[in-house]
Amino acid sequence: MTDAPDGTGRSQVPGPAAGDEGAVARQAPLPEGLPPDANRRLAELEDRPGHKGMFTSDLSVNEFLLIKEVGFHPLGFVMGSSIYHLGIQTRRWSQSQELTKLTGAMYEARQLAMDRMDAEATELGADGVVGVRLDVNYYEWGSDTAEFIAVGTAVKSEDGRSYRNRQGKPFTSDLSGQDFWVLMQTGHVPLGLVMGTCVYHIAHRGVGQTLRNAGRNVELPNFTQALYEARELAMTRMQDEANELDASGIVGVRLEEKTHMWGDHTIEFLSLGTAVADAATAGHTIPQPQTIISLDG
Amino acid sequence: MTPTAGAEAELPEEGIPEAATRRLTSGAWTSGLSVTDFASCLDMGMQPLGYVQGYAVMQWSWFMATGGMGGFGLGGTWNAPTRHGQYVEQWRCPHGFVSAEHRMYGMNYELTWLEQSWATGWGLAMQRMIDEASELEATGVIGIIDEMRPLAGGGTVEFRASGTAVRVADAPRPQPPFTTYLSGQRLAKLFEAGFAPVSVAATMASVRMLGYCITHYQLAGAAGGSWYGASAGGASGVGPVDQVNRAEAAARRLARERIRTQLGADVLHGATLEQFHREIGEGDLSIQCTLKGSRVRQFKAFDPLPEPRPVVRLSDPVGGIAP
Numbered sequence: 001m002t003d004a005p006d007g008t009g010r011s012q013v014p015g016p017a018a019g020d021e022g023a024v025a026r027q028a029p030l031p032e033g034l035p036p037d038a039n040r041r042l043a044e045l046e047d048r049p050g051h052k053g054m055f056t057s058d059l060s061v062n063e064f065l066l067i068k069e070v071g072f073h074p075l076g077f078v079m080g081s082s083i084y085h086l087g088i089q090t091r092r093w094s095q096s097q098e099l100t101k102l103t104g105a106m107y108e109a110r111q112l113a114m115d116r117m118d119a120e121a122t123e124l125g126a127d128g129v130v131g132v133r134l135d136v137n138y139y140e141w142g143s144d145t146a147e148f149i150a151v152g153t154a155v156k157s158e159d160g161r162s163y164r165n166r167q168g169k170p171f172t173s174d175l176s177g178q179d180f181w182v183l184m185q186t187g188h189v190p191l192g193l194v195m196g197t198c199v200y201h202i203a204h205r206g207v208g209q210t211l212r213n214a215g216r217n218v219e220l221p222n223f224t225q226a227l228y229e230a231r232e233l234a235m236t237r238m239q240d241e242a243n244e245l246d247a248s249g250i251v252g253v254r255l256e257e258k259t260h261m262w263g264d265h266t267i268e269f270l271s272l273g274t275a276v277a278d279a280a281t282a283g284h285t286i287p288q289p290q291t292i293i294s295l296d297g
Numbered sequence: 298m299t300p301t302a303g304a305e306a307e308l309p310e311e312g313i314p315e316a317a318t319r320r321l322t323s324g325a326w327t328s329g330l331s332v333t334d335f336a337s338c339l340d341m342g343m344q345p346l347g348y349v350q351g352y353a354v355m356q357w358s359w360f361m362a363t364g365g366m367g368g369f370g371l372g373g374t375w376n377a378p379t380r381h382g383q384y385v386e387q388w389r390c391p392h393g394f395v396s397a398e399h400r401m402y403g404m405n406y407e408l409t410w411l412e413q414s415w416a417t418g419w420g421l422a423m424q425r426m427i428d429e430a431s432e433l434e435a436t437g438v439i440g441i442i443d444e445m446r447p448l449a450g451g452g453t454v455e456f457r458a459s460g461t462a463v464r465v466a467d468a469p470r471p472q473p474p475f476t477t478y479l480s481g482q483r484l485a486k487l488f489e490a491g492f493a494p495v496s497v498a499a500t501m502a503s504v505r506m507l508g509y510c511i512t513h514y515q516l517a518g519a520a521g522g523s524w525y526g527a528s529a530g531g532a533s534g535v536g537p538v539d540q541v542n543r544a545e546a547a548a549r550r551l552a553r554e555r556i557r558t559q560l561g562a563d564v565l566h567g568a569t570l571e572q573f574h575r576e577i578g579e580g581d582l583s584i585q586c587t588l589k590g591s592r593v594r595q596f597k598a599f600d601p602l603p604e605p606r607p608v609v610r611l612s613d614p615v616g617g618i619a620p
Contacts, residue, residue: 007566179332182332183332183335185337186336186339202448214354216356216358217357217358217410217411217414217417218356218414219353219354219355219356219417219421220354220356222353222456223354223453223455224353227354228352235348238327242327248326249326249327249328249345250326250327251330251332251335252331252332252335253327253329254329255459268565273327273328286340287341288483289337289340290603290606291603291604292606292608293605293606294608296609296610296611
């Protein structure tokens with residue numbers, strides 16, 4: 001990812017810099033296609049002569065009901081994973097700055113997991129993936145190593161209409177079954193789970209600054225400015241992804257902050273949301289909610 | 298804007314940071330609303346324009362360097378804090394022993410510098426968020442979330458405010474845009490009830506409680522030696538338990554009084570009152586009381602709601618269809 005957030009999208013995120021000390025490096029490239037175990041698992045889900053398929057999903061019964069009601073059918077639980085070694089990057093004690101190598105690493109690792117989940121969904125012929133969850137796990141056996149996981153339920157439209165996005169990929173979304181149903185009622189369709197990240201080092205205060213402000217409650221403009229910049233970078237990158245999908249908007253934006261294993265002054269700002277497009281036909285109306293009173297105790 | 302620690306005050310005096318301008322001029326709108334709140338927003342004729350935010354990092358000290366806390370003078374006399382605000386209360390030591398070493402008082406007083414810092418930090422964050430909404434030519438900001446969190450380095454806190462800027466087609470655009478903590482159906486019901494949001498209102502009141510007496514503490518060794526244990530012995534007419542109650546009540550009263558001054562003739566809707574203690578030392582408490590809500594104004598008479606339809610939930614509400 002470049003220093004300036006000038007429309008950086010997924011394709012512009014740099015991979016590991018070869019030969020760079022401390023750069024993040026993917027050691028053993030995975031095969032182009034899906035792993036054999038994934039192929040076997042997915043093959044069991046598909047209908048074919050002599051084999052009756054079935055679906056798996058992590059949807060609750062109610063979510064399943066709503067997904068069916070809105071005209072989709074679950075195909076299978078899909079996932080993608082990437083175990084990534086996060087390199088080191090020197091940072092100046094007294095300077096607030098983006099740590100671009102770590103930003104690139106956190107972004108690429110999630111993207112690899114998402115791409116592999118997408119590949120599983122494509123293998124099933126899905127139109128989209130709902131209920132996507134992105135997690136990061138750390139293990140004792142790997143210092144500076146993290147596993148990035150993306151899981152969700154692949155779904156397909158029952159009326160034969162394609163809901164794939166302009167990149168020809170199944171849409172992804174972190175919406176629950178209930179939210180998916182509501183979104184479709186508004187005349188919008190999901191296009192993809194979009195994200196932007198920024199790993200930022202917040203400068204330490206110098207002795208002079210600390211002494212000048214001793215005993216005073218005042219704004220610390222340098223801190224404010226640094227955190228502002230970091231969040232804006234993450235959100236701008238998320239919006240750039242949405243623009244690439246030709247989205248009309250992003251719903252459910254979340255701004256998460258984690259220090260991971262880097263200490264208090266280095267923070268990852270992760271912005272996530274579901275890009276949507278307005279697909280309502282003329283005269284589309286949103287159903288009026290009804291007032292109810294629960295008779296449950 | 299290139300952030301460095303060495304430079305001072307690089308935030309713009311007015312308007313929004315350059316980084317925010319870059320984001321807000323991007324194409325797609327963003328929204329921090331959930332899908333259900335987004336649907337309600339469209340249903341009310343509101344078009345989301347963008348996720349707007351404001352931040353302020355403040356140095357946060359419980360002690361003032363310039364005589365704010367007061368201190369003990371000759372003969373054990375207490376010099377009251379110079380900025381104790383509207384509330385000061387003192388108790389005399391029941392043992393009648395007075396010396397420079399003997400802290401003969403129990404004392405509660407208002408921490409005005411902490412209140413002013415809170416108001417400054419909260420106000421800056423909120424104003425920056427509103428500036429972003431104005432940049433988008435928004436009618437209002439809904440679903441506001443504000444919080445105050447400690448930041449790296451200790452002694453610093455960050456005030457955060459975020460929400461979704463919306464525009465109401467064909468409606469006059471108030472200046473500044475209206476703000477509210479409400480969104481979705483709660484906001485829709487507010488309109489149905491004949492009220493419109495004006496702004497968020499919030500205040501914080503803080504009271505410091507110095508509740509120890511050394512003679513009392515030493516005499517109550519058999520009661521466990523702790524200041525709370527000592528107070529439970531009841532050797533003193535006015536012990537810390539009563540003092541804490543009075544300090545809490547004072548903080549709540551101050552918060553209520555101040556928020557009334559922000560309301561004018563309007564109403565505070567969905568008020569939340571949070572109170573927490575920080576034990577600075579033995580018998581030394583700081584109490585913070587935060588009161589916030591949405592300031593709303595009646596614009597029409599109340600229309601009765603449609604008669605609700607009785608429902609019985611057949612499943613666990615968690616993840617279920619029924620609300």
